[in-house]
Amino acid sequence: MSEGATIRKAEEKPLLLSARGLVKSYGGNRAVDGVDLDIPERAFTTLLGPSGCGKTTILRMIGGFETPDAGSLTLDGRSLAGVPPERRPVNTVFQNYALFPHMTVFENVAFSLTLRRGAQDPTPQVKRALDAVHMGEFAARYPHQLSGGQQQRVAVARAIIAEPHLLLLDEPLSALDRKMRSHLQIELKDLQRRLGIAFVYVTHDQEEAFALSDMIVVMNRGKIAQKTDPLTLYARPADTFVADFIGSASLIEGEILATAKEQATIATPLGTITAPAVEGLAPGQRAALVLRPENLRQAPAHPGSGKGHEIAAQVRHVVFKGDRFMIEAEAAGLALRLMTEQPPEPGAEIRIAFDPKTSFITRLAS
Numbered sequence: 001m002s003e004g005a006t007i008r009k010a011e012e013k014p015l016l017l018s019a020r021g022l023v024k025s026y027g028g029n030r031a032v033d034g035v036d037l038d039i040p041e042r043a044f045t046t047l048l049g050p051s052g053c054g055k056t057t058i059l060r061m062i063g064g065f066e067t068p069d070a071g072s073l074t075l076d077g078r079s080l081a082g083v084p085p086e087r088r089p090v091n092t093v094f095q096n097y098a099l100f101p102h103m104t105v106f107e108n109v110a111f112s113l114t115l116r117r118g119a120q121d122p123t124p125q126v127k128r129a130l131d132a133v134h135m136g137e138f139a140a141r142y143p144h145q146l147s148g149g150q151q152q153r154v155a156v157a158r159a160i161i162a163e164p165h166l167l168l169l170d171e172p173l174s175a176l177d178r179k180m181r182s183h184l185q186i187e188l189k190d191l192q193r194r195l196g197i198a199f200v201y202v203t204h205d206q207e208e209a210f211a212l213s214d215m216i217v218v219m220n221r222g223k224i225a226q227k228t229d230p231l232t233l234y235a236r237p238a239d240t241f242v243a244d245f246i247g248s249a250s251l252i253e254g255e256i257l258a259t260a261k262e263q264a265t266i267a268t269p270l271g272t273i274t275a276p277a278v279e280g281l282a283p284g285q286r287a288a289l290v291l292r293p294e295n296l297r298q299a300p301a302h303p304g305s306g307k308g309h310e311i312a313a314q315v316r317h318v319v320f321k322g323d324r325f326m327i328e329a330e331a332a333g334l335a336l337r338l339m340t341e342q343p344p345e346p347g348a349e350i351r352i353a354f355d356p357k358t359s360f361i362t363r364l365a366s
């Protein structure tokens, strides 16, 4: 993959929020276990990871709904220690829209503003916030007269009306159907660009994270496994946890034989392969070769007639994916997945080829 120009460098923007050594435990369970995190201004940052990895707890500490056991949070250069939620320039959009059922859309959106600003007429700002989420025509309706997607748009309007420096969004689209979700993803991304404020978004859906983010922070059991832009995350996963969580890679374990600048040679059951590698590997160390379906192809039947590294494999399953077929094949007792337009029969002997330059050698997750 060509990196460089296409990769957006979120981290080059000025810093808005900084977390250092954040820890939060519940009983004996460390929900957040020493997290350092820098959130740039005007960027879309996503906390991504499996259920229970500590994403929401981090969001709640930034919002002021939980107090860290240890560590510090700084926003706009000021410590957030002891600052109550309503005095932080931060607002949160939750998964369950939490609109007031007895108030109209207009009143719901105006509510936080009237609390903050007293008697001033909120109409122009409410109108602007509703227009920003394409809900201007619905001001007089009640929440029960809206679809889930519309309710969530109102919740976003309510959260942005007080012009926070930072908007926190906790799985805001997870209750919506797939089509509405991808529609609102585009709207949210567009809104974040137009408003120019920083969003910190929590999701366990990697496709959603890729669609939205300038920077993705992958979490595993209370710790950060990797934080980088989406392209780097996909092409250069820091360890097998990240590689496995992002996409549907086959991870082939082996032993590092040699290392050179930005690449390594690994002995695996599929042969000895020299490929780009994560930094810091050493000869003798166990590591894994990451093979993604789109980097593997079916090679001609005769050994050596294709290009790149070739592997003999047997087809186990063929799954129709709409535009193409996914082959699940077995080679040296390992499962490999690849896409094809011409599906072979299950049981067929095939040859699989890949260009080692498109694969990646990474660390085993601890």
Ligand SMILES: Nc1ncnc2c1ncn2[C@@H]1O[C@H](COP(=O)(O)OP(=O)(O)OP(=O)(O)O)[C@@H](O)[C@H]1O
Pocket: 026, 027, 029, 030, 031, 049, 050, 051, 052, 053, 054, 055, 056, 057, 058, 204
């Ligand atoms: N108030 C609480 N009391 C006790 N345990 C809690 C509390 N809040 C969170 N936890 C625990 O802390 C861990 C992290 O929870 P958290 O909600 O931050 O995870 P998450 O990554 O946001 O998960 P999900 O995607 O399921 O929301 C979990 O093991 C959870 O059970």
